Amino acid sequence: MAPSRSELLYREVPPDLAALVRLEGVDPDGAWLRTDTDLSLAGAYEQVFLLVFEDRLMTLGRPCERWPKPVRIHIPRGSIKEVRTRQGVGGGFLEALVDGVYVEVLSYSNARADLFHKAAAKLKAWVAGLTPAVTAEDDYNPRKCSKCGMTLEFKGDICRRCIDRGAVVSRVIRLIRPYAGWAVLMIAILLAVIGLQMVPPRLHKILVDQVLVPLLEEGGVSDAGTRELWLLYLVAALVGILVLRNVLNSLNGRLSSYVGTQITTDMRETVLARLTRLSVDYYDRHSVGQLISRAGYDTAVFNELVRNVAGGFLAQIIVVIVTGAMLFSISWKLALWTLLPAPLVILASTFYWRRVYPRYFRVWDAHSRLMNSLNSILSGIRVVKAFGQEKREETRYARSNRYVRDSARRVEYATSIFNPTMSMIFELGGPIVWFVGGRDVVHGEGLTLGGLMAFLAYLGMFYGPLAHMTQLTDWMTRFFTAAQRTFEIVDTVPQITESAEPKRLPQPQGAIRFENVTFGYNRHEPVVKGVSFEVRPGEHVGIVGKSGSGKTTLVNLLARFYDVDEGRVLIDGLDVQDVGMDDLRRTVGVVLQEPFLFRGTIYANITYGQREATAEEVLAASKAANAHKFIMRHPLGYDTYIGERGAGLSGGERQRISIARALLYDPRILVLDEATSNVDTESEQLIQEALARVTAGRTTIAIAHRLSTLKNSDRILVIDKGRIVEHGTHEQLLALGGLYHRLVKIQTELSREPSVDALALRKKRP
Amino acid sequence: MTAADPGTDAGQPSPTALRFLTPEICRIHLGTHEALHVTVKGERIYGGVYAAYAFPVAHPDEYIALIHTGGEEEVEIGIIRDLSEFPDADAALVRQALERRYFVHTITGIRRVGWKYGFVNMDVQTDKGPADILIPWRHDRAFDYGRRGKVLIDVEGNRYLIPDLEELPVRQREEFQRYIYW
Ligand SMILES: Nc1ncnc2c1ncn2[C@@H]1O[C@H](COP(=O)(O)OP(=O)(O)OP(=O)(O)O)[C@@H](O)[C@H]1O
Ligand SMILES: [Mg+2]
Numbered sequence: 018m019a020p021s022r023s024e025l026l027y028r029e030v031p032p033d034l035a036a037l038v039r040l041e042g043v044d045p046d047g048a049w050l051r052t053d054t055d056l057s058l059a060g061a062y063e064q065v066f067l068l069v070f071e072d073r074l075m076t077l078g079r080p081c082e083r084w085p086k087p088v089r090i091h092i093p094r095g096s097i098k099e100v101r102t103r104q105g106v107g108g109g110f111l112e113a114l115v116d117g118v119y120v121e122v123l124s125y126s127n128a129r130a131d132l133f134h135k136a137a138a139k140l141k142a143w144v145a146g147l148t149p150a151v152t153a154e155d156d157y158n159p160r161k162c163s164k165c166g167m168t169l170e171f172k173g174d175i176c177r178r179c180i181d182r183g184a185v186v187s188r189v190i191r192l193i194r195p196y197a198g199w200a201v202l203m204i205a206i207l208l209a210v211i212g213l214q215m216v217p218p219r220l221h222k223i224l225v226d227q228v229l230v231p232l233l234e235e236g237g238v239s240d241a242g243t244r245e246l247w248l249l250y251l252v253a254a255l256v257g258i259l260v261l262r263n264v265l266n267s268l269n270g271r272l273s274s275y276v277g278t279q280i281t282t283d284m285r286e287t288v289l290a291r292l293t294r295l296s297v298d299y300y301d302r303h304s305v306g307q308l309i310s311r312a313g314y315d316t317a318v319f320n321e322l323v324r325n326v327a328g329g330f331l332a333q334i335i336v337v338i339v340t341g342a343m344l345f346s347i348s349w350k351l352a353l354w355t356l357l358p359a360p361l362v363i364l365a366s367t368f369y370w371r372r373v374y375p376r377y378f379r380v381w382d383a384h385s386r387l388m389n390s391l392n393s394i395l396s397g398i399r400v401v402k403a404f405g406q407e408k409r410e411e412t413r414y415a416r417s418n419r420y421v422r423d424s425a426r427r428v429e430y431a432t433s434i435f436n437p438t439m440s441m442i443f444e445l446g447g448p449i450v451w452f453v454g455g456r457d458v459v460h461g462e463g464l465t466l467g468g469l470m471a472f473l474a475y476l477g478m479f480y481g482p483l484a485h486m487t488q489l490t491d492w493m494t495r496f497f498t499a500a501q502r503t504f505e506i507v508d509t510v511p512q513i514t515e516s517a518e519p520k521r522l523p524q525p526q527g528a529i530r531f532e533n534v535t536f537g538y539n540r541h542e543p544v545v546k547g548v549s550f551e552v553r554p555g556e557h558v559g560i561v562g563k564s565g566s567g568k569t570t571l572v573n574l575l576a577r578f579y580d581v582d583e584g585r586v587l588i589d590g591l592d593v594q595d596v597g598m599d600d601l602r603r604t605v606g607v608v609l610q611e612p613f614l615f616r617g618t619i620y621a622n623i624t625y626g627q628r629e630a631t632a633e634e635v636l637a638a639s640k641a642a643n644a645h646k647f648i649m650r651h652p653l654g655y656d657t658y659i660g661e662r663g664a665g666l667s668g669g670e671r672q673r674i675s676i677a678r679a680l681l682y683d684p685r686i687l688v689l690d691e692a693t694s695n696v697d698t699e700s701e702q703l704i705q706e707a708l709a710r711v712t713a714g715r716t717t718i719a720i721a722h723r724l725s726t727l728k729n730s731d732r733i734l735v736i737d738k739g740r741i742v743e744h745g746t747h748e749q750l751l752a753l754g755g756l757y758h759r760l761v762k763i764q765t766e767l768s769r770e771p772s773v774d775a776l777a778l779r780k781k782r783p
Numbered sequence: 784m785t786a787a788d789p790g791t792d793a794g795q796p797s798p799t800a801l802r803f804l805t806p807e808i809c810r811i812h813l814g815t816h817e818a819l820h821v822t823v824k825g826e827r828i829y830g831g832v833y834a835a836y837a838f839p840v841a842h843p844d845e846y847i848a849l850i851h852t853g854g855e856e857e858v859e860i861g862i863i864r865d866l867s868e869f870p871d872a873d874a875a876l877v878r879q880a881l882e883r884r885y886f887v888h889t890i891t892g893i894r895r896v897g898w899k900y901g902f903v904n905m906d907v908q909t910d911k912g913p914a915d916i917l918i919p920w921r922h923d924r925a926f927d928y929g930r931r932g933k934v935l936i937d938v939e940g941n942r943y944l945i946p947d948l949e950e951l952p953v954r955q956r957e958e959f960q961r962y963i964y965w
Contacts, residue, residue: 056886058817058883059879059882059883060879060882060883060884060885060886061911062911062912090816092816103833103852105833105883105884105885105886106884106885106886106887106942107885107886107887107940107941107942108886108941110883112831115815115816116815116830117830117853118814118815118818118820118830118831118853119818119830119831119852119853120815120816120817120818120831121816121817121818121883124883124886126886126939126941127886127939127940127941127942128939128940128941130940167917167938168938168939168940170919302921302923303922303923304922307922375957375960375961375962375964378961378962378964379960379964382964382965386965540940738856
């Protein structure tokens with residue numbers, strides 16, 4: 018036994034169970050592998066142990082109605098031919114091949130899937146006659162957080178539970194930090210504006226108490242001429258303040274718009290930069306409509322934020338505080354009375370946050386559904402028309418549209434009651450002041466008429482922003498939801514990352530090596546299984562195999578759109594995971610199975626990877642791809658504008674443009690995934706010849722269903738169910754009489770292609 | 784049984800023709816180590832068979848495929864249109880096989896829903912007992928199940944099913960939809 022023991026694969030059997038099995042003559046201590054699962058074979062939660070001895074395996078569970086004995090399954094090693102795991106729904110099975118039948122040894126929930134994959138690997142070795150070691154190293158699982166043990170999405174993912182992602186607020190502050198100077202300026206202006214706002218009521222007070230009604234008071238200005246002069250001064254001051262305030266306000270509006278739009282622009286760019294860096298798997302999981310709504314619209318809230326902070330939010334808070342102070346300074350007694358409705362405000366706000374706020378999520382979701390629906394209708398318009406489903410799509414769209422309407426109404430109905438109610442509650446303070454303050458004035462108890470009027474003016478200023486602030490909760494909510502969604506994209510870690518110290522590949526030779534590569538798009542469902550092969554620099558290799566056998570997947574791994582689960586992919590002896598992304602992309606050029614053309618000119622599409630190409634190079638590449646002729650048929654030649662996804666071109670024409678694009682890119686390794694599948698045989702022949710010329714000395718991997726495409730390859734790999742089953746030249750493979758031979762035979766029967774036909778016949782008559 | 788397609792190996796069902804399994808043409812039983820076996824008359828005995836729903840959402844109790852996993856290639860033996868056509872003992876074996884394959888918790892009640900660091904944390908009552916689950920707060924981890932249901936997949940990859948949201952008490956539903964609003 019290994020020095021340090023595994024805790025997962027060498028577990029202690031609980032004493033009660035151990036005692037039970039000892040009665041059956043089984044000693045649990047003799048097992049080299051002991052682990053437990055959380056499910057019974059009846060599909061219910063139960064702790065069941067797997068024990069593997071030198072010569073047999075067994076499962077143990079506490080006796081119950083269905084399994085009265087503690088030993089449930091008992092199979093000698095000699096009768097097991099193979100061990101495997103099989104994925105179910107929400108869980109899986111460990112199975113053993115006994116007498117030609119796969120029997121279920123145990124089942125596990127997905128929480129244990131990784132563990133039993135490891136156990137299965139050990140058991141495979143055990144079946145083959147080895148005694149694998151079980152050590153503490155087996156407990157290491159890169160898909161679990163090393164701190165809290167939570168299952169991660171993929172190895173190397175950050176653990177969201179352990180890493181505090183930072184509250185939205187602090188993120189926003191960080192975002193605004195580069196504009197700190199501007200922010201200070203804006204706040205200074207804001208304070209000046211508020212200061213100016215506080216002056217007029219004071220002037221009103223003087224106006225009333227000392228100029229307009231001085232006779233009621235001792236010590237007022239008495240003679241009419243002086244009073245008129247004062248009146249003039251005061252009014253002039255009021256006008257001056259008004260003008261100045263207006264100038265400052267406009268200035269602030271401009272500043273905030275400047276900063277706000279800039280932050281939104283930055284944020285959009287950050288989001289897009291993240292989206293383009295996220296690996297392909299992210300797009301397997303997220304819908305385009307949703308991402309469009311996030312990247313396009315959610316980011317706009319940052320502009321709104323700045324404008325609101327500068328012009329609204331902050332100002333309102335300061336106004337409320339300052340006017341509050343003013344109120345207390347004029348009459349603290351009266352000020353206290355105005356606070357009477359406060360508890361109602363608190364109550365209403367609580368209701369708002371609990372009941373109304375969550376409805377915002379739904380509104381947003383409705384919008385992104387609408388966007389999705391529109392996106393799929395418009396991009397699939399040809400299918401819609403081909404199947405005559407216009408009406409149905411209209412209905413579907415109408416449904417999404419009504420969902421938007423209804424969810425928006427739910428929120429807006431609620432806020433339309435909430436906001437006025439809040440205003441009303443606040444304004445209840447007005448009548449209170451008139452009554453309480455009015456009595457003070459009538460009885461001459463320390464409050465002058467001017468004082469009361471100033472108080473009322475400040476009260477107006479006090480309530481205005483407060484009522485406004487209830488709507489503020491409204492946009493703040495929108496802001497927080499949208500900001501959160503934006504940050505979520507920005508925080509997503511790409512599965513494929515460049516290594517910390519990328520190795521250079523300045524002069525790639527084009528040697529490829531797959532070493533025992535295993536990979537699956539979904540956890541535990543390998544699509545490529547233990548594939549090893551080597552391609553020499555300059556070699557032309559063909560890959561054939563049935564649909565779904567994993568050909569494109571091999572290309573995805575070579576181009577590192579996905580990372581292997583096990584094994585290595587090497588280019589010129591370097592692991593693609595260590596090579597710098599730029600170098601890798603420069604080295605490997607791919608013509609994808611589904612050619613994608615962007616909206617723009619044919620020229621722009623061909624030069625997509627190679628902006629600085631000269632016109633002559635473009636012409637040469639197009640000629641080689643046999644695209645030149647049809648391009649020239651268009652009146653605008655290479656400057657012809659093509660629509661979304663290459664609309665306006667035939668399938669074969671699109672393919673030829675994408676071949677020209679790859680040829681122009683001039684990679685050391687050229688991968689053609691079904692690159693000529695839509696091209697007629699004659700053009701294909703021409704392209705083949707041209708390719709042979711242009712790609713001489715270049716490593717080429719060509720995938721094709723039409724086998725005639727591959728007959729000039731130096732070597733052909735035959736893939737079946739994720740494994741390489743045959744390899745060799747066309748002639749060798751025919752002579753082998755295996756899968757390749759069968760594929761050739763079927764194709765000759767179907768198409769009667771003379772060249773291949775002849776070869777197949779030659780094989781039949783030796 | 785439909786006429787066998789020309790060109791298929793004898794003793795193998797045609798991969799392109801639909802075949803419905805009925806008690807007249809097949810028998811379902813257990814073999815070595817309780818592995819599910821299916822004997823098709825005049826064809827062969829299939830050992831190591833699992834059952835899968837063709838339309839788990841739209842037709843939850845009908846159209847059950849029986850699939851043989853002998854080699855690497857899985858072979859569909861046929862589809863059972865209606866399990867009640869079969870003798871009780873046979874039907875029970877298929878039901879058990881389905882229970883084993885679909886390890887899904889059906890949520891019957893929600894006690895508490897919370898949100899933290901991009902996870903929805905729920906305290907729920909399921910048919911397999913109470914559970915405290917953590918679900919990444921993302922669309923692909925909570926998706927539609929038919930018109931009104933939802934399937935949730937927690938961090939471990941375990942599945943939780945709410946067959947019909949409308950059947951939850953209003954409070955629980957609103958609580959749930961505060962977070963899983965799509
Ligand atoms: N993005 C993906 N997510 C999940 N599974 C995938 C994905 N892409 C492919 N698969 C699955 O992986 C398997 C291999 O696919 P792959 O595209 O490599 O096949 P292929 O050999 O190129 O087939 P074809 O000749 O039809 O192009 C298929 O079973 C397919 O369903
Ligand atoms: Mg493919």
